[in-house]
Amino acid sequence: MTSNQGHPGEVRVPMPEIEQSDFIREQRKKLKSALLEANNQGSDSSQRAKPLIQRVPPVLIGIKVDFKKYFEPRLVALGPLHHGSPKFERAEQSKLKLAALFVHENETTDLALFHKIKAEINDLKKCYCPEDIKYYNDEKLAWMFFVDGCAVLYTVHYGLKGDFKRLKIKADLLVFAQLDLFLLENQLPYRVLKILIGSAKKPQMWEQSITEFIGVNLITNIGSGQKSPHAEGQEDRQDYAHLLERLRAKLLTGAEEKRSSSMIGRMLLSRGDSRKDRKTFRSIKELKESGIHVKPSKTNNLKNVSFYCNFLGRLMMPRLLVDDSTISKFMNLVALEMCRDFENDFAVTTYLCFLDSLIDTAEDVKELRVTGMLHNYLGSDEEVADIFNRMSRDLVPDQEMYNVVTDNIHKYCNNPWTTAVAQAYYTHFSSPWTFLAFLGAIIGLLFSAIQAYFSLPDNKRSDHTP
DSSP: OEEOTTSTTOEEOOOOOOOOOHHHHHHHHHHHHHHHHHHHHHHHHHHOOSOOBOOOOHHHHHHOGGGGGGGSOSSOOOSSSSTTOGGGHHHHHHHHHHHHHHHHHTTOOHHHHHHHHHTTHHHHHTTBOGGGGTTOOHHHHHHHHHHHHHHHHHHHHHHHHTOHHHHTOOHHHHHHHHHHTTOGGGOOOHHHHHHHHHTSSSHHHHHHHHHHHHHHTOTTOSSOSOOOHHHHHHHHHSOOSSHHHHHHHHHTOSOOOOOOOOHHHHHHHHTSOTTTTTTOOOOHHHHHHTTEEEEEOSSOOTTOOEEEESSSEEEEEOOEEESTTHHHHHHHHHHHHHOTTOOOOOHHHHHHHHHHHHOOSHHHHHHHHHTTSEEEOSSOHHHHHHHHHHHSTTOOOOTTTTHHHHHHHHHHHTOHHHHHHHHHHHHHTSSHHHHHHHHHHHHHHHHHHHHHHHTSHHHHHHHHOO
């Protein structure tokens, strides 16, 4: 033992070298490698805001086994992740025909477009995990991008026009092909489409087709959303990772429509306690019984959810279109938000969970249909309720996104005065007949009061006085 001269009384004990086994050395090497990878991910995130084109996260596949089919292409494989599968052989021939038609219409050559894509192949390869493209050399990958990109642009443009003869595709097959365009594992780098559009004879026409295609595929597309030409021009100039990301961006853009509560409404909310029953949230049916009605908003923005109160409460949300494509789009958007390299606010996931908190049974779906908030082209109300309950199960939302809305709803529902107001409304004012009955009762009471007044002895004598 040796004493430290700088600090009397302190004793240092030399530690002998601990011999490390091969196992420990290997594990420490992995630990250092993991630290280096974590540091590199932090620096890369600032340089690459766009997510990679990748497979659906395994954790989502694990908790959504019954939704696995919605992540897989039905008719056509785009990009390298499902390329070469025997079940898409017929679609490969169709893609070649569509690519040839695109080249011919734009009065260019296949080699000219191929070489433009090959010139940027190093950057395009960065859009994928190296493991997913290790079996493709630069030429094979560039040719695949050329064929798939041309086929997508040609199909989108003439599919919107309904020109199935030019596409030489039956309408029902085209529907499946369009669904395949919004699968996470079936995406092309958006840069591929931009290269081909920039080389086209009329670039504006093909770009506008993509913009319109995104618009008609919105989950909130009911035909009443507000459109801004300036906003659409900005969308065309943005740099997206792929079509699925552009669809998500469109669903989260647009002015947020908010209305202020009246003075009486603010007073009612101030008397409520949002902390009571904090962990529970009421279904549409129960909200209606408490005096809260759902009203469709005028934009397509999924974040455009607000609550205001006059005498009764109003919950405003975007209209929702439910058809055969809705499940596939929702699940692939959720998968995109769960990708590790995609920094986002989980807006679609949070909206889906919020919607599930409103939909418990078929009666809730029916109420949303009656108010015009939900358009059901899928099946029965029971089927829609079951699907939303299953889609949102085990998902993790952003608890803060709709925090103000849920707080105000709880305040409204936990105020005993609002229950009395709602009961009076449903009893006397919910329909023209109940209102007329209420008005008739008031008039009857008024006439009875007048009759009673004039039947008093003093009033009778005053009538006979000369």
